[in-house]
Amino acid sequence: MTKVTMADVARAAGVSKQTVSRVVNGNNRTSKETAARIQKLIEELGYRPSGVARSLATNSSRTLGLIVPALNNPYYSEIAEGAEQTAWEEGYNLLLCNVLQNPEREWAALRSLEDRGADGVIVDTPQLPDSKLFELLRHYKAAVVIGRSVPSSVAGNIVVDDEAGVGLALEHLLARNRRTIAMLSATSAYASGRVRKRAFVHFLEAHEMLDMKLVVACEPNDEASFEATVQLLQKHPSINGLVCFNDIVAAGALKALRSLDVRVPDDVAVIGHDDIRMARLLNPPLTTLTVSKRDIGVNAVRMVLDRIGGYNRNTKVVLSPELVVRESTVGKPPKSTTTRESSLRPFAE
Amino acid sequence: MTKVTMADVARAAGVSKQTVSRVVNGNNRTSKETAARIQKLIEELGYRPSGVARSLATNSSRTLGLIVPALNNPYYSEIAEGAEQTAWEEGYNLLLCNVLQNPEREWAALRSLEDRGADGVIVDTPQLPDSKLFELLRHYKAAVVIGRSVPSSVAGNIVVDDEAGVGLALEHLLARNRRTIAMLSATSAYASGRVRKRAFVHFLEAHEMLDMKLVVACEPNDEASFEATVQLLQKHPSINGLVCFNDIVAAGALKALRSLDVRVPDDVAVIGHDDIRMARLLNPPLTTLTVSKRDIGVNAVRMVLDRIGGYNRNTKVVLSPELVVRESTVGKPPKSTTTRESSLRPFAE
DNA sequence: ATGAAAGCGCTAACAG
DNA sequence: CTGTTAGCGCTTTCAT
Numbered sequence: 001m002t003k004v005t006m007a008d009v010a011r012a013a014g015v016s017k018q019t020v021s022r023v024v025n026g027n028n029r030t031s032k033e034t035a036a037r038i039q040k041l042i043e044e045l046g047y048r049p050s051g052v053a054r055s056l057a058t059n060s061s062r063t064l065g066l067i068v069p070a071l072n073n074p075y076y077s078e079i080a081e082g083a084e085q086t087a088w089e090e091g092y093n094l095l096l097c098n099v100l101q102n103p104e105r106e107w108a109a110l111r112s113l114e115d116r117g118a119d120g121v122i123v124d125t126p127q128l129p130d131s132k133l134f135e136l137l138r139h140y141k142a143a144v145v146i147g148r149s150v151p152s153s154v155a156g157n158i159v160v161d162d163e164a165g166v167g168l169a170l171e172h173l174l175a176r177n178r179r180t181i182a183m184l185s186a187t188s189a190y191a192s193g194r195v196r197k198r199a200f201v202h203f204l205e206a207h208e209m210l211d212m213k214l215v216v217a218c219e220p221n222d223e224a225s226f227e228a229t230v231q232l233l234q235k236h237p238s239i240n241g242l243v244c245f246n247d248i249v250a251a252g253a254l255k256a257l258r259s260l261d262v263r264v265p266d267d268v269a270v271i272g273h274d275d276i277r278m279a280r281l282l283n284p285p286l287t288t289l290t291v292s293k294r295d296i297g298v299n300a301v302r303m304v305l306d307r308i309g310g311y312n313r314n315t316k317v318v319l320s321p322e323l324v325v326r327e328s329t330v331g332k333p334p335k336s337t338t339t340r341e342s343s344l345r346p347f348a349e
Numbered sequence: 350m351t352k353v354t355m356a357d358v359a360r361a362a363g364v365s366k367q368t369v370s371r372v373v374n375g376n377n378r379t380s381k382e383t384a385a386r387i388q389k390l391i392e393e394l395g396y397r398p399s400g401v402a403r404s405l406a407t408n409s410s411r412t413l414g415l416i417v418p419a420l421n422n423p424y425y426s427e428i429a430e431g432a433e434q435t436a437w438e439e440g441y442n443l444l445l446c447n448v449l450q451n452p453e454r455e456w457a458a459l460r461s462l463e464d465r466g467a468d469g470v471i472v473d474t475p476q477l478p479d480s481k482l483f484e485l486l487r488h489y490k491a492a493v494v495i496g497r498s499v500p501s502s503v504a505g506n507i508v509v510d511d512e513a514g515v516g517l518a519l520e521h522l523l524a525r526n527r528r529t530i531a532m533l534s535a536t537s538a539y540a541s542g543r544v545r546k547r548a549f550v551h552f553l554e555a556h557e558m559l560d561m562k563l564v565v566a567c568e569p570n571d572e573a574s575f576e577a578t579v580q581l582l583q584k585h586p587s588i589n590g591l592v593c594f595n596d597i598v599a600a601g602a603l604k605a606l607r608s609l610d611v612r613v614p615d616d617v618a619v620i621g622h623d624d625i626r627m628a629r630l631l632n633p634p635l636t637t638l639t640v641s642k643r644d645i646g647v648n649a650v651r652m653v654l655d656r657i658g659g660y661n662r663n664t665k666v667v668l669s670p671e672l673v674v675r676e677s678t679v680g681k682p683p684k685s686t687t688t689r690e691s692s693l694r695p696f697a698e
Numbered sequence: 699a700t701g702a703a704a705g706c707g708c709t710a711a712c713a714g
Numbered sequence: 715c716t717g718t719t720a721g722c723g724c725t726t727t728c729a730t
Contacts, residue, residue, distance in 0.1 A: 403724055
């Protein structure tokens, strides 16, 4: 607990702080012998460089911030995991901020990270309005925004092509002769919910199959979804396909269908979004759209690090979802687990 | 992005840095007028105090570290969520470190947090040996350890009474006439796995029902559990009760039993641990042991903050699990299509 | 009520 | 190869 400083080591070694500093930072411009001697002293005295002092002197903390709306959502925790891992590998620390769906806390987290000297931030905040977000991001050396489009001057950008994903889902259902397809969307506070709903509507409109009465929204949790599904199917028993905002919603729907004695997929085929771990453990295992959440995190960190380094080449990454086909749409036999590789489609603006 | 320092504000206001400092820190020993004037300047210039510089000067960062083995595990992400929220409310930042089940990274995270000047740490690392852990913790003003017992001189302590929990589970099974009870434990690297296994063994020994061949270990993921369950039941078809290390393992087991056409709970009653969100969505919904993960996080932060403040009163918190009874042990309740199944509400026996 | 000086522990920019 | 001189932006004494 006693604090050993660089000066202590220098004194013990009979050299200047600078020399110790050079050894600590692996700067070879010191003689082998002194380097070795200092190294030994460092261990003996148990010296640990102070990151705080170093940050102040270098104006760089080797710390990144990641702001997510909820960590109990597997979607975000997987992003966090990928980001954490990558940051670690690059010698950076990740300050993870969980803002609990609260725009005020999103704002505060951004300020707080700034004060703590974070070199860059990665933000996945569905709620904070663009104007405020952009203003806050100005204060950082580098930033990356996930999940909504931003100009490359403001931040790097990682988005998921939900439009394409919903297209895949609907084509899959159509190919299996489902013609009365409903959607369990999220309440409008969710940006991706809006996108997925719009894509759904457009697609079915184009196929002249749209019935807006079959498009309902609920809070994205299994309880709300359970209720919504029960009501939806009681009102519209002819439904034979169901696209859900995410896998949690789909799980609630499956449970509801079970309680209604509606067979899946025979009576109703169900598709989720995200492929969280639970998806394959449900009964029946859930067909779902997925992108690699880990990859989002990994790419976000790479991108923000690039930007910190002054390379603004790759300003946007669009990830295309893939359909993981399981029994909730095709029934028992086809045991073929779709291999899902990350489909990374980076392009410069 | 331009850096406004305290000196800039002081200059603009025609006062010294110290006066600005006093205003920033709410020290009233400044005249109302100058305080107001400075406050105005601060807003106008967009001055933000540097947390880094302050940390260096005060030797305190108002930052806490939380080290968990895996964030994709809902168990830990809920702890993190509780901790995050509480830290935030107390004006602290939470540096979340995900160490991916890797003891080397557990070690590195502890060092890294120390270098970054974290005031305290909360550690839930199943793998790092006590001796190493204790040594590392010495460097912190305060520490709290979750999930394994430590002396109060080393750190505050939050543990779950797994012994009692396993007792609840087994009594429940016994009461339902299960006499051939197996356990799917975790590999020995997991401290709580060891505790739960020991409790299981002791309990059944005391009831003269122990058969060590029915106690098997696997990696705590659904795939390993699937395999282990298949093998276990093929070798011992008489098994009619199964206690699992956690809910993920139980989910894998349920899937395996389904594939073996073993009925749950009629043929085998299954109990998990943790009550992660997925538990009630499985088919059948899973009976499981639970404590409030959020509370663990909340308590941990409170405790470490107490210790930073010099109060070492509350050195240990023991949380007792409750058994949430669902269909995986008691079968299906009478069905109703209008009301939701009541199994959403946890209750203690 | 306010200011001056001295540092927190480190690195940067020159010297030599 | 190594040392010296200055800070980084803030807080802490101590004066005034």
